[in-house]
Amino acid sequence: MARTWARWLSHALLTALALAWMSPLLWVILLSLTPNEALARGDLAPRMLTTAHYQTLLAVSQAPRWFLNSLLVAGTMTAATLVLSSLAGYALARIPFRGRNGVFLFIVAGLAVPEQAIFLPLHRMFAELELHNTYTALIAPRLAGPFGVFLMTQFFRAVPREMEEAAELDHAGRVRTFLFIMLPLARPALTTLGIFTFLYAWNDFLWPMVSATDPDMYTLTVGLSSLQGNFAQSESLGFVMASAVVASSPMILVYLLFQRYIVRGMALGGVR
Structure with missing residues (x-):
């Protein structure tokens, strides 16, 4: 009986903490569905909710195009980063070559360089190549990320050598083993x-704010930021909250779908 009560108490505590953690998100969603008249009166518990703020967001902006731009940029960057980081990590962890440790240290040193420090030469380089306001300019600078190479190198180093030796006995080459x-x-x-x-x-x-000056090439974060300057005062707080919900929805969905992989990846990294 005592163990049952302890389990129920722990569940209740965890539920309360989860609700407390989610309360800002729920508050933002409520404000985004609250009519302007109720917000002006300070009535945060209106009888009727509305989607007018979301309709206004779609009517006065290029939000669908910005959403697609962000999806294309984020998806392409993710896929390219996984390919490049896994290849580089495997080479640094498993393939012996002269200067391997020096290359790895050079990549790790990149973690200490703030991205703002390279903005000026990066902007000048893409300006000389006339690549601003293109998807290439939005994607390419983020592919040289040292964190991904470091993470994959450490992971492949932790894999037992016997796995590769077993593959060699089956006459598997380097590419097939990888x-x-x-x-x-x-x-x-x-x-x-x-x-x-x-x-x-x-x-x-x-x-994206520096590289994309054409509204057709805005990502969602840049586009919604420009809208807040133009419409936030006239559309009140609800419009800003609707923009925040639209911008954060994909991130919340991704986390909810893949949260167990995040926990598992962190746990495996900690054990190793």
């Missing part, structure tokens, strides 16, 4: 890296 043995084993790390990369790309604001 594709059919190492990559399936690295699924938790790849999933974690993919989620983090997607969330980072979706939330990225500074570089």
Whole structure:
């Protein structure tokens, strides 16, 4: 009986903490569905909810195009990062070559360089190549991320050598071993890296704001930011909250779908 009460008490406590953690999100959703008249009166418990703020967002902006731009940029960046990081991590962890440790240290040193420090030369380089206001400019600078290479290198180093030796006995080459043995084993790390990369790309604001000056090339974060300056005062708080819900919905969905992979990837990394 005591154990049952303890389990119920722990569940109740965890539920209360989850609701407390979710309360800001629920509050934002409520404000985004509250009519302007109720917000002006300070009535945060209106009898009728409305989707007028979302309709206004679609009517006065290019939000659907910005959403697709963000989806294309984040999806392409995630896929390319997974491919490049897994290849580089496997090479640094498993393939012996001269200067391997130096290359790895050079990549790790990149973690200490803030991205703002390279904005000026990066902007000048893409301006000289006339690549601003293109998807290439929005995607390419983020592919050289040292975190992904570091994560995959550490993961592949932790895989027992016996796995590759067994593949060699079956006459599997380096490419086949990587594709059919190492990559399936690295699924938790790849999933974690993919989620983090997607969330980072979706939330990225500074570089898209610098590189994309054409409204047709805005990502969702940049586009909604420009709308807040133009319409926030006239449309009140509900419009801003509707923009926040639209911008954050894909991130919440991705996390809810893949949260167990995040936990598993972190747990495996901690054990190793």
